[in-house]
Every structure is written in C-alpha cells, then in structure tokens.
Amino acid sequence: xxxxxxxxxxxxxxxxxxxxxxxxxxxxxxxxxxxxxxxxxxxxxxxxxxxxxxxxxxxxxxxxxxxxxxxxxxxxxxxxxxxxxxxxxxxxxxxxxxxxxxxxxxxxxxxxxxxxxxxxxxxxxxxxxxxxxxxxxxxxxxxxxxxxxxxxxxxxxxxxxxxxxxxxxxxxxxxxxxxxxxxxxxxxxxxxxxxxxxxxxxxxxxxxxxxxxxxxxxxxxxxxxxxxxxxxxxxxxxxxxxxxxxxxxxxxxxxxxxxxxxxxxxxxxxxxxxxxxxxxxxxxxxxxxxxxxxxxxxxx
Numbered sequence: 347x348x349x350x351x352x353x354x355x356x357x358x359x360x361x362x363x364x365x366x367x368x369x370x371x372x373x374x375x376x377x378x379x380x381x382x383x384x385x386x387x388x389x390x391x392x393x394x395x396x397x398x399x400x401x402x403x404x405x406x407x408x409x410x411x412x413x414x415x416x417x418x419x420x421x422x423x424x425x426x427x428x429x430x431x432x433x434x435x436x437x438x439x440x441x442x443x444x445x446x447x448x449x450x451x452x453x454x455x456x457x458x459x460x461x462x463x464x465x466x467x468x469x470x471x472x473x474x475x476x477x478x479x480x481x482x483x484x485x486x487x488x489x490x491x492x493x494x495x496x497x498x499x500x501x502x503x504x505x506x507x508x509x510x511x512x513x514x515x516x517x518x519x520x521x522x523x524x525x526x527x528x529x530x531x532x533x534x535x536x537x538x539x540x541x542x543x544x545x546x547x548x549x550x551x552x553x554x555x556x557x558x559x560x561x562x563x564x565x566x567x568x569x570x571x572x573x574x575x576x577x578x579x580x581x582x583x584x585x586x587x588x589x590x591x592x593x594x595x596x597x598x599x600x601x602x603x604x605x606x607x608x609x610x611x612x613x614x615x616x617x618x619x620x621x622x623x624x625x626x627x628x629x630x631x632x633x634x635x636x637x638x639x640x641x642x643x644x645x646x
Contacts, residue, residue, distance in 0.1 A: 347446055347470075348412035350480035352380040357481065358507040364403050366392055379477065392424060404429060408500065409463070411445040411455075418445050422455045429461040442497050444468045448524035451517035452493035466493025467520070468501040470510070473531050485509035492517050538563065540606050547601045576623035583617035586630030588637065595641045611638050 352362045362384045367373035370388040377386030385402055387395075395403065411421050425443070443458045448469040455465035472487040474480030487510045491501040498514065505512045515523055538559060545555040569578040582590045591614070598607045615638065618631050 347474055347480070348410070349376040349379055349477035350474055350484070351410060351412060351446070352376060352384070353477060353481035354484045354508055355504070356380050356382060358504070360504075360507075363406050364399075376477075392428070395428070400428070407441055409441075409443040409458075410468075411443065413445075415447045415450055418447060418450060419454050422457050426457040426461045429458075429463075440464075440496070442466065442494075442500050444493065444497055444501060446470070447520075448490065448527055449521050451520045452497065453517060455493075464494040464496035466491060466497025466501055468504070469524075471527055487511075488513055490515045490520075490523060492520070534563075537609065540603075540609055544598070544601075544603060544606050547603070576620045579617060579620045579624060583614065583621045583631075583634065584624065584626060586621065586626045586634065588630055588633045591634050591637055595637070599641075611641070614638050 348365065348367070352365060355362055361382065362380050364385045364387060365373055365376045365380065366387045366389065367376055368389045370386075370391075373386035373388050373391075375386075377384040385399065387399065391399070409425060411418055411425075413421055422443070422445075429441075441461075441463045442465070443455050443463040444452070444466045445455060446469055447454075447467060448471075450467065452465045452467045455463070455467075458465055467490070469490045470484060470487050471490065472480070472483045474483070485508055487508075489501070489505045489510055489512050491498050491505070491512050492515050493501075502512045541559055542550075542552060542555040545558065546552070550558065566578070566580075569580070572578075582594070594610065595607070598610065615635070618635050618638075621631055622628070
C-alpha cells in the first residue's frame with residue numbers, strides 16, 4: 347500500500363521526500379521504486395535520525411501512515427515525538443497526517459495534533475497485491491475520507507489528482523464500512539479458495555480450477571453491475587431446485603468439506619432471501635430452507 351501510494355503521488359506530480367519501512371531493504375526498495383531522490387529509512391533509523399534526515403522529514407507537509415492497523419497508534423506516537431523535538435525546528439503552518447486504515451478513524455492519530463498536525467484517514471477501496479498495478483488502479487477507485495476539515499480537503503485534492511472518487515464517511519461507521527469491504531473483496535478470495543478446494547476433490551488442478559471459476563465469477567460481477575442482487579442471482583436457489591440442494595449438501599458431507607458446508611448453508615440462507623424478492627415459488631424455497639436447517643443440525 348505504501349509503495350503504491352508513493353508511486354501514485356509521484357505520477358500525480360507530488361514530491362515524496364521520505365519513505366519509512368520496518369526493514370531497511372524494504373525502505374530502500376520502495377525509495378528506489380518511487381525515485382526522485384526519495385530517502386528510504388528503516389523503523390530503527392527513525393529513532394536515531396541525523397540532522398539532515400530530520401530536516402527532510404520535518405519539512406514534509408504531509409505524513410501518510412500506511413502500516414497495519416495495530417501499528418498505527420505506535421507510529422503516530424513516534425512521529426509526534428520527532429516533530430515535537432527541538433531538533434525538528436519550527437513547525438510548518440500547515441501539516442497534515444493521515445492513515446490508510448479502512449477500519450480505524452482518524453481518532454487514533456490524535457497525539458499528532460499536539461505537534462501541529464490536522465489529522466484524517468484516506469482509505470482506497472481497491473484490492474492491492476502489487477505496488478505498481480495498485481498505483482494504477484487508484485485512478486478508478488473510490489476512497490473513503492474523514493477527519494479534520496483541512497485533512498479531508500487535502501485528501502479529496504489528492505484523490506482528484508489520482509483520477510479517483512472520494513466518499514466521506516462518519517468516524518463511527520469506519521469499522522462497519524471496512525467489514526463490508528472485507529466481505530466484498532478478501533472474503534471473496536476466501537470463497538474462491540473454498541470453491542477451488544471443492545474442485546480439487548473432483549480432480550481439478552489449481553490452474554484448471556482457476557480457468558473454470560474465474561469466468562464464472564467475472565460474469566457474476568458483470569450481472570451485478572447491471573442489476574440489483576435479487577435479479578442478478580442465478581442458479582439453484584433462483585430456480586428453487588430442492589433436489590439439487592439436497593445433492594449439494596450430501597456431496598460436500600461425503601467429501602468431508604466442513605468449511606464448504608458451513609459457507610454453503612450460511613450463504614444459502616441469504617440466497618433464499620434474494621430468491622424470495624425475485625418472486626421464486628414460496629413452497630420450494632421453504633423446502634430448501636428446512637433442508638438447510640435440518641442438514642445443519644445433523645452435521646453440527
């Protein structure tokens with residue numbers, strides 16, 4: 347995430363002065379990728395900055411914290427101490443600190459306010475597994491923003507420069523918002539992994555399973571881009587196929603696929619709700635619902 351943001355900022359015309367990473371090699375690699383004279387520092391170096399390094403850091407008008415959520419408070423505290431030190435020199439009139447967590451609000455950065463920072467959060471709603479492709483994906487992504495007015499203004503300006511779109515969110519909703527994002531993306535990967543495991547029991551290699559499943563998933567996403575979930579739903583539950591559901595449950599049980607069974611039952615209940623909205627025959631859906639509940643009690 348940090349390197350992707352650095353690359354995107356550089357491409358949008360911003361100067362990235364300093365990159366800090368936990369390990370020295372990661373810091374050097376990120377700084378080299380961003381280029382433009384970016385200084386790479388390890389977390390340990392952050393605790394013993396020389397005056398030149400301190401000047402580079404303290405002259406920055408924006409600090410972005412892209413660490414895992416559990417490390418944000420600690421990093422904020424360390425940065426606060428650096429910027430409040432006498433060696434850091436006179437504070438700039440406009441300093442802003444933001445983190446990129448989807449689950450935490452800007453409240454976690456409150457210590458930085460004592461060092462003259464306005465604080466906020468900027469979270470890209472996009473799946474990033476590679477820094478270079480991730481940087482390019484920001485141009486079509488939504489970003490949630492919240493925090494102090496100055497931080498929100500700067501965040502929106504950066505997002506516009508990326509070509510993305512900003513959405514504001516209340517601090518108290520951050521965790522629920524992020525849980526929705528996890529449901530739609532990382533949990534989708536987990537669901538794919540379950541489906542791949544099921545096909546492995548059918549003799550499919552991982553590569554072949556990927557070839558088979560991805561076009562199906564892509565067609566589902568395409569349907570959702572045009573229709574509401576009730577209308578986009580297809581397959582067994584949309585048809586009210588009671589006998590097919592029974593066969594599915596028995597097949598997963600016979601193969602000992604407990605995770606697949608649990609996921610199928612839980613998501614099946616939601617598919618029943620969607621099918622009801624779509625006008626599927628009530629008697630058939632009631633039978634499927636009873637079957638899922640009965641099967642759950644037998645296999646618990």
